[in-house]
Amino acid sequence: MIEIGPCLFHKVSRPGFQPAGQVFCRDATCAGRCVVATKRKVQSTPGLIKTKKERKTNPVPDGFVEWEQNVIAESVSRDIDSNPFDYINLRQSSGTSESRPSYEKTTCECKILVPHLKERLALESLNVNKIHAFSDGECPSKAIKCGRIPHALAVRRVENKGYGIFARENIEKGAYLFEYVGEIISKNEASDREIKYAENRQFYLHDIHGKKNHPSYERYVIDPTTKGNLARMLNHSCVPNVTTIEVAASEDSLMDFNGKPSLVPRVVFFAVSDIKAGEELCIDYVPKRDAAGMRKELVCYCGNPKIGEANATCRGWIF
Numbered sequence: 001m002i003e004i005g006p007c008l009f010h011k012v013s014r015p016g017f018q019p020a021g022q023v024f025c026r027d028a029t030c031a032g033r034c035v036v037a038t039k040r041k042v043q044s045t046p047g048l049i050k051t052k053k054e055r056k057t058n059p060v061p062d063g064f065v066e067w068e069q070n071v072i073a074e075s076v077s078r079d080i081d082s083n084p085f086d087y088i089n090l091r092q093s094s095g096t097s098e099s100r101p102s103y104e105k106t107t108c109e110c111k112i113l114v115p116h117l118k119e120r121l122a123l124e125s126l127n128v129n130k131i132h133a134f135s136d137g138e139c140p141s142k143a144i145k146c147g148r149i150p151h152a153l154a155v156r157r158v159e160n161k162g163y164g165i166f167a168r169e170n171i172e173k174g175a176y177l178f179e180y181v182g183e184i185i186s187k188n189e190a191s192d193r194e195i196k197y198a199e200n201r202q203f204y205l206h207d208i209h210g211k212k213n214h215p216s217y218e219r220y221v222i223d224p225t226t227k228g229n230l231a232r233m234l235n236h237s238c239v240p241n242v243t244t245i246e247v248a249a250s251e252d253s254l255m256d257f258n259g260k261p262s263l264v265p266r267v268v269f270f271a272v273s274d275i276k277a278g279e280e281l282c283i284d285y286v287p288k289r290d291a292a293g294m295r296k297e298l299v300c301y302c303g304n305p306k307i308g309e310a311n312a313t314c315r316g317w318i319f
Helices: 110-121 128-134 140-146 187-199
Strands: 002-004 007-011 024-026 065-068 071-073 153-158 162-167 176-179 183-186 206-208 220-223 242-247 255-257 260-262 266-271 280-283
Touching: 110 128, 110 140, 110 242, 110 266, 128 140, 140 176, 140 266, 162 280, 183 187, 187 220, 242 280, 266 280
Parallel strands: 024 065, 071 153
Antiparallel strands: 007 024, 065 071, 153 162, 176 266, 183 220, 206 220, 242 266, 255 260
16 A cells, blocks of 8 residues: 555456556545455445446556546546646535435436537437437436546547547547536636636636526636546647536536535536547637637647648637
8 A cells, every 4th residue: 555645546456447567546436346455444336337348448558547437547646747636526615525416316317418419419319318328328417417437538648738538448429428527616716716827827717607597607617727537638629529518407406515505517528529449538628719819828739730721620729
């Protein structure tokens, strides 16, 4: 047993995750999935996704560690050399983490996703069964509320970009990917933090719009700068294969932060095109923004043809 940052690690030993070299698992997110040869009592978590035998994933590279289920990375989050952070898989507010329901006791509410996905995926014929099929039978709305990540992903370095997220298996268009997790803060607090973050070239803040005519409409921001999950590592592309959707599943999504219930929708990500194993997952940081409106503060390295080249799709700047 060794101590690295805030969490203890142990060597991974479980079916479906057999790397060639030594890989270590975080005790904080293991939830009893590993067979650990210690005297510690590890509680199992019901409803965890079993690795499907028919799913083909890229082999685990030597030296990779596991951040959470289906997520591996080149190093622990605190050792990310550009912008280290504490890995969390539950949203927080003022240091208080929200709670998650168990998967078995959660009801499917994918009908709420149908209109969003119809618009984003340009699919006229779409129903709940198809939405489930996109994620190999996994229910996206239940996965969202329970914090499950259905697909095998890896975080590794990318030239000119820092770190990025890569698929370790083929992912179908329309599949649910993961949630944007971090601290829930007010718009005013976000404005104060943004000044410092901009000086350090940290651009992780994400506005939460919410429902119009609701008291919490456009009051909150997600900040994963110091506490977040793998979604924090999503890079920009002018031709993205991932899209953002806000989901307020039902009234049981009301979160009581600081004794004040507020409807704070979850910011989640879906695949807007088929993603092949080994391909990077990217979103458009400033969708529908014209190249002429760029502030030209951050150069784009998405790799698509730039303005002036044939079939140009890259705006040249992220913002």
